[in-house]
Amino acid sequence: MPAQSSPPRTDTRPGGRSARVRAAVHQAVKELLTDEAGDALTIPVIAARAGVHATTVYRRWGSVGELLADVATSRFSGDVVVPDTGSLREDLERYAYDLAKDLSDPDTLALVRAIVGTGGEGAGVCRMERQRQLEAIIEREQARGNRVPTVDRAVEALLAPLYYRAVFTDQALSPEWARGLVSHLLPE
Amino acid sequence: MPAQSSPPRTDTRPGGRSARVRAAVHQAVKELLTDEAGDALTIPVIAARAGVHATTVYRRWGSVGELLADVATSRFSGDVVVPDTGSLREDLERYAYDLAKDLSDPDTLALVRAIVGTGGEGAGVCRMERQRQLEAIIEREQARGNRVPTVDRAVEALLAPLYYRAVFTDQALSPEWARGLVSHLLPE
DNA sequence: CCACTAACGCAACGATCACTGCGAGGTTTC
DNA sequence: GAAACCTCGCAGTGATCGTTGCGTTAGTGG
Numbered sequence: 001m002p003a004q005s006s007p008p009r010t011d012t013r014p015g016g017r018s019a020r021v022r023a024a025v026h027q028a029v030k031e032l033l034t035d036e037a038g039d040a041l042t043i044p045v046i047a048a049r050a051g052v053h054a055t056t057v058y059r060r061w062g063s064v065g066e067l068l069a070d071v072a073t074s075r076f077s078g079d080v081v082v083p084d085t086g087s088l089r090e091d092l093e094r095y096a097y098d099l100a101k102d103l104s105d106p107d108t109l110a111l112v113r114a115i116v117g118t119g120g121e122g123a124g125v126c127r128m129e130r131q132r133q134l135e136a137i138i139e140r141e142q143a144r145g146n147r148v149p150t151v152d153r154a155v156e157a158l159l160a161p162l163y164y165r166a167v168f169t170d171q172a173l174s175p176e177w178a179r180g181l182v183s184h185l186l187p188e
Numbered sequence: 189m190p191a192q193s194s195p196p197r198t199d200t201r202p203g204g205r206s207a208r209v210r211a212a213v214h215q216a217v218k219e220l221l222t223d224e225a226g227d228a229l230t231i232p233v234i235a236a237r238a239g240v241h242a243t244t245v246y247r248r249w250g251s252v253g254e255l256l257a258d259v260a261t262s263r264f265s266g267d268v269v270v271p272d273t274g275s276l277r278e279d280l281e282r283y284a285y286d287l288a289k290d291l292s293d294p295d296t297l298a299l300v301r302a303i304v305g306t307g308g309e310g311a312g313v314c315r316m317e318r319q320r321q322l323e324a325i326i327e328r329e330q331a332r333g334n335r336v337p338t339v340d341r342a343v344e345a346l347l348a349p350l351y352y353r354a355v356f357t358d359q360a361l362s363p364e365w366a367r368g369l370v371s372h373l374l375p376e
Numbered sequence: 377c378c379a380c381t382a383a384c385g386c387a388a389c390g391a392t393c394a395c396t397g398c399g400a401g402g403t404t405t406c
Numbered sequence: 407g408a409a410a411c412c413t414c415g416c417a418g419t420g421a422t423c424g425t426t427g428c429g430t431t432a433g434t435g436g
Contacts, residue, residue: 017432018383044423053385058424060383116355117305127356156349156369163356164348167304168315181344187375206413232393241415246395248413 024050025057029071033110041114043067069122072115075108076129088141088148092182095137096158099130100173103166113167130159149185157185212238213245217259221298229302231255257310260303263296264317276329276336280370283325284346287318288361291354301355318347337373345373 028050032041041064047054061067083094102108115122135151142148149157158181165171216238220229229252235242249255271282290296303310323339330336337345346369353359 016383021384042423054424055386055426056384063424113304113307113311116301119301123301123356124358153372156345156352156372160352161344161348164344164351167355168311168351170312184341184344209414230393242394243396243416244414251394 021050021052021056022060024052025061025067026071026074029067030107030111033114034106065118065122068111068115068118069125072111072122072125075111076126082133082136084140088137088146089182089186091137091141092154092158092185093179095133096162096178096181097175099159099162100175100178103162104173109166112163116167127159127163131155134159154185157181209238209240209244210248212240213249213255214259214262217255218295218299221302222294253306253310256299256303256306257313260299260310260313263299264314270321270324272328276325276334277370277374279325279329280342280346280373281367283321284350284366284370285363287347287350288363288366291350292361297354300351304355315347315351319343322347342373345369 025046028046029041032046032049043057043064044054046064046067047057050057057067061070083091083098085091085094103112112126115126131151134154138148138151138154161181162173162178166173213234216234217229220234220237231245231252232242234252234255235245238245245255249258271279271286273279273282291300300314303314319339322342326336326339326342349369350361350366354361
């Protein structure tokens with residue numbers, strides 16, 4: 001176990017030097033994830049691509065796994081706004097559509113696959129944020145006094161097919177198909 | 189692109205020398221996948237664990253990715269027998285139960301995650317065999333003249349939640365939960 | 377304006393990796 | 407039984423990786 005490797009220590013103000021190399025390294029990781037076969041994703045290569053020295057990357061992140069986890073965290077945080085249309089069905093349809101569009105991005109997909117390959121510790125990062133958004137939608141509907149499916153059911157019916165199709169198959173995540181998932185979760 | 193690297197060339201008879209080192213290397217990969225963090229999965233390490241020389245592994249497989257694909261192929265082929273109880277519901281329940289038990293094995297799970305991480309070309313291997321079995325169950329029921337869900341629906345309702353929960357979460361794949369998936373696919 | 381802290385660049389090091397001729401041992405075929 | 411073929415072990419090579427000590431530079435607070 002690599003201790004806990006102090007997270008991005010201090011200094012992450014949007015103009016600072018640290019923030020700049022951080023952005024450059026993140027960008028390099030995303031680019032390499034789409035280009036290369038995936039096994040060539042190593043610290044010296046990332047550092048060269050980012051225009052920084054490998055030493056810096058080793059000191060700040062320590063390993064490719066932690067770096068990927070960091071990239072995933074900043075990638076999957078507060079990116080999809082939770083829909084709020086007043087209708088559960090419509091909220092879920094927009095949510096499924098947004099998630100499908102997000103997972104259709106090759107960069108995002110490659111990132112998810114790489115994260116899964118690092119051992120699964122960071123795999124939760126790729127889904128917890130989405131699951132929280134789903135919970136928020138359902139709890140809001142429940143607060144309106146309506147019957148709602150359980151969160152687990154919603155995860156099985158929406159999140160699971162979206163992630164499964166994206167990660168394990170080559171099929172496209174069409175908007176119609178994503179909406180169809182909602183109709184199976186909420187039978188008329 | 190590494191050409192196509194001739195697949196396990198010749199000589200795979202169950203007693204031959206090639207078959208023996210092949211089995212040893214496969215076993216070593218499975219063991220290392222469970223032990224290590226995953227990033228230490230390299231050819232020399234695998235070879236040392238298997239008791240063979242790295243040269244042999246390089247020549248026969250060429251890269252870790254191809255080796256993983258080979259392991260996955262022999263792991264996911266003809267292992268789960270397709271249930272045939274005469275009842276679609278019962279067939280699917282047994283199928284879901286078997287798959288849940290299979291994915292609960294840490295070795296199998298680590299293999300699936302590693303395969304996904306190599307880029308996704310070999311990810312299909314982990315699911316195609318299962319999907320064919322699902323198709324066989326459904327087509328058999330259809331041949332009996334009964335109404336059946338589409339294969340895509342069955343994949344979304346069974347395969348996707350099973351793989352999603354196994355790969356992305358740490359929750360256990362309990363038999364009751366697996367059976368519950370079938371009851372959502374086949375209402376009534 | 378000046379000292380202080382922290383992040384980065386630089387150079388060097390051992391270790392490991394991926395790969396390549398060459399020879400030995402086993403298996404098949406005539 | 408002998409020759410041809412394939413597979414594996416062995417030793418060595420260049421390249422890359424992960425890591426560390428030290429000087430430099432950029433931001434921070436008095």
